[in-house]
Amino acid sequence: MSEHTIIPVHPQSAEYSLLTPSQLQAMTRRAERDPDGFWLDQAERIHWHSNPTRAFCGSFQDDVEINWYHDGTLNASVSCIDSHLGDRADQVALISHRDGTDEAEKLTYRMLHERVCRLANALQYLGVSRGDRVAISLPMVSEAPIAMLACARIGAVHVVLFGGLSAEAIAERLVDSGARVVITANEIARGAKRIPLKHIMDEALKKAGAESAVETVLVLRTTDAPIAMLPERDLDFHDFVDWFEPDCIPEIMNAEDPLFLLYTSGSTGKPKAVVHTTGGYMVWAAYTMGMVYTHRPNDVLWCTADVAWITGHTSVVYGPLANGSTTMMFDGLPSYPQPGRWWELIERHKVTMLFTAPTAIRSLMREGDDLVNRYDLSSLRLLGTAGEPISPDAWMWYHDVVGKGRCPVVDTWWQTETAGIMLGPIPGAQKLKPGSATMPLPGVSMVLTDTKGDVIEGAGEGCLCVTRSWPGQARTLWKDHARFQQTYFSFSPGLYFTGDGARRDADGYYWITGRMDDVINISGHRIGTAEIEEAVGADRRITECAAVGVPHSVKGQALVVFAIARDEQTSITPEDITRQVSLAIGRYAAPDEVFIVPDLPRTRSGKIVRRLLRKIASGELDTLGDLSMLSDADSVDMLINTVWKEE
Ligand code: WTA
16 A cells, blocks of 8 residues: 555446546635635624624734634524524434443434523523633533533533543643533443542542632432532432523624633643634634534534544534534444444444544554444444544545445544644545645645745655634634744744645645654644653652653554653652653553653753664664764663663
């Protein structure tokens, strides 16, 4: 398999695409020629209270100001729910399949409207109003999208927190976001494991202390596990919420009012919250999902991403609902209680579009083809991936074994900051190349530059940048616009730098080569090595450390930490360091391997050479390259001995 493999436009293309290849080309040209007109047309995909008359205002220069549809007003929950009540009130909007149960909960658009309105009224009763932040830490159950949409209904800004975060990491985010209300659950079931969500939240609130603005915690009971409730702060979700009226007048928001904050990792230690606003984000969710996932009536889209990530926000909640589709959620694991669990669910719920991460594909692939072939997957018409590079062989397995060669695979490239798909195929209108995220969507102005920021024309390899704003672009970082400018616009003024490298082939197809900064991607989870190093370095027994990502056959990358103990008498073990990272960030960020070493390879100016650490950790010992720039070349032998001594 090579990059020369080309999958022609699938023969049943009429089933997939809303566009012919020539219509797609015309659309791309129009977006280039008349961006304002193009994006105003795309704005019609969602419901506005008052239509915008301008698309983009602002500039990537100087202070960087990004402003879309600024005179439009709307409410995101109206676009996702009320706008469908006329013609599809009784269509299922949300299927929520709980692990360990046989029957899924199915909510029609009418039922979703009622549930969202009750919670919106309850939040208002608790004093939440426009602009207030509400933190949501829930498993993949229907209350998660309901909570997001209820916030949107009253103009509150949701902050969804990943269930794998430690109490310390949650505390930091609660304080930084200034959330007034928390919506959480007693626990999350992950296969046979249980994560005591409420207990972790209690710890987080204790740690945050007076710095936190949290007044109320709504607690959903997802299992029978007992929960300790603090009478003056905690409320049982359903006991409280179900009393409220099933209708709530939506707050009319300006297009540029924030819809949500989402924390993500960058190349410095502190967590940063990306800010997405209402109008542009909603247009972007509807446009990208509509173009690539080509939603139609009776489609059931199952995006397996956690709602706490941008894929969950856009592909589980806002995108499918804005397009009037049926979205499915499942709170279990692919292989629990049996390895064919996902295929069983696709058969049962007649899923038409499956969207998952390459990590999941790689681990399902390991279970063998027979397992997949035991299930009737004929409902599927489209397969998608995002979040990390997919190798051509995993792509082909997904295409041939899961999709039986009938379903196009859409490999989509995007980021928390882009809010939706930037690179991805328009199925039925473009041929596919396994391993390539295809081309920019119409209206996305992607370029490659060299490391000085000069644009590379034609085929070549370089830094992936965007020249023009798009409606779903993050507007800023919460309370830190300077960091926003510095992170994304200082590489080459006037260009948004994604942090990724890519290659463009002679047909204009993009091949992502990976992050160029210190961000690593483990099982689709984005983790900053600086954040890990800060967590490890917080232990006084450590003087210095370095975290690197190395290739891993299932997880994409694995995390390896090298740490120097304060002195030889210090007793610190790799397990201590793993525990330290789990406490500071969460178990999902725990290193795969930790090495306590006497020193690290450095340049003569003292800078740690991470490139060498990566090579040593991944066993690429014959390509270590020139070591003459090191202050002490012997440190390399010492490291090799430490890492590979047991092998
Ligand atoms: C990586 C996830 C290769 C990339 C949606 C990006 C990908 C980071 C792809 C963002 C893809 C995302 N192929 N790499 N199709 N999609 N990435 O913010 O490095 O969690 O910068 O958003 O994931 O991760 P994030």
